[in-house]
Amino acid sequence: MGFLENKKALIIGVASNRSIAWGVAKAMHAQGAELAFTYQNDRLQSRVEKLAKECGSDIVLPCDVATDENISDLFKQLGTHWSEFDILVHSVAFAPKEELEGDFVDNTTREGSKLAHDISSYSLTALAKAARPMMSGHPSAIISLTYLGAMKAMPNYNVMGLAKASLEANTRYMAYALGPDNIRVNCISAGPIRTLAAAGIGDFRKMLDHVEQNAPLRKNVSIDEVGNVAAFLCSDLASGITGEITYVDAGFNIVGMTGY
Numbered sequence: 001m002g003f004l005e006n007k008k009a010l011i012i013g014v015a016s017n018r019s020i021a022w023g024v025a026k027a028m029h030a031q032g033a034e035l036a037f038t039y040q041n042d043r044l045q046s047r048v049e050k051l052a053k054e055c056g057s058d059i060v061l062p063c064d065v066a067t068d069e070n071i072s073d074l075f076k077q078l079g080t081h082w083s084e085f086d087i088l089v090h091s092v093a094f095a096p097k098e099e100l101e102g103d104f105v106d107n108t109t110r111e112g113s114k115l116a117h118d119i120s121s122y123s124l125t126a127l128a129k130a131a132r133p134m135m136s137g138h139p140s141a142i143i144s145l146t147y148l149g150a151m152k153a154m155p156n157y158n159v160m161g162l163a164k165a166s167l168e169a170n171t172r173y174m175a176y177a178l179g180p181d182n183i184r185v186n187c188i189s190a191g192p193i194r195t196l197a198a199a200g201i202g203d204f205r206k207m208l209d210h211v212e213q214n215a216p217l218r219k220n221v222s223i224d225e226v227g228n229v230a231a232f233l234c235s236d237l238a239s240g241i242t243g244e245i246t247y248v249d250a251g252f253n254i255v256g257m258t259g260y
């Protein structure tokens with residue numbers, strides 16, 4: 001019997017079978033969770049439906065997290081399938097491609113900054129606000145995905161680093177606000193993984209090579225490794241953990257100097 005047996009999980013952020021959200025979905029399915037999925041737009045619908053089927057799910061609903069109307073419709077529609085649910089996975093981020101390269105000060109704009117913070121951080125609060133009535137009063141958990149660029153200056157990550165710093169603070173504020181409702185909120189800081197979103201970051205290959213050469217485990221992590229930790233953090237095995245940022249990055253974040 002899996003450790004997510006009898007849990008229902010809503011997965012937001014599957015764009016392909018390389019998505020981190022797909023690694024999370026597979027891990028949660030393997031541990032016995034029942035799944036529902038969202039897709040951002042019509043272009044992704046059939047792909048997400050196909051992947052959902054692989055996890056035995058036929059609940060696949062539209063949601064662009066940029067609008068409150070979409071978010072409210074999502075939970076109305078979800079409510080026709082489930083009266084309550086236990087796990088919300090937020091694996092979504094966006095910043096304009098031209099702001100994910102080059103000089104941070106020269107390339108960051110007011111508009112790009114607003115957009116990055118709105119989609120990559122505020123959307124977590126907006127989703128929790130709408131999901132709260134369906135998640136309160138029984139052991140529930142919310143998980144999102146961040147990156148080391150929130151804590152340290154990185155080449156090219158630029159405005160997304162600021163948005164991820166906001167997401168990490170959001171994790172703590174939400175954990176504090178939702179704890180009394182028995183909803184835990186955690187965040188995984190994943191190492192670089194080649195996905196559609198990562199393709200938008202300048203010199204991404206160099207980041208992968210650098211981690212492989214310098215992380216304590218001398219490798220990059222997979223979506224399955226991130227998925228397994230997400231499954232644990234959203235399970236009752238982690239009932240004492242909330243407001244935490246957990247690194248799944250082959251140890252890269254602990255290194256101060258390499259070459260010894």
Ligand code: 0WD
Pocket residue numbers: 013014015016018019020021039040044063064065066090091092093094119145146147189190191192193194195196197198
């Ligand atoms: O190296 C990486 N890939 C890392 C990713 C390292 C550490 C963290 N992360 C984070 C990302 O910042 C993001 O928060 O993991 C999360 C998932 O990213 P991913 O799995 O790397 O990327 P991807 O497979 O592209 O899924 C993200 C999806 C979008 O895909 P595209 O590529 O089409 O932008 O987020 C979705 C979208 O489907 N998304 C939205 N969904 C609903 N509403 C929206 C939106 N407005 N914007 C983007």
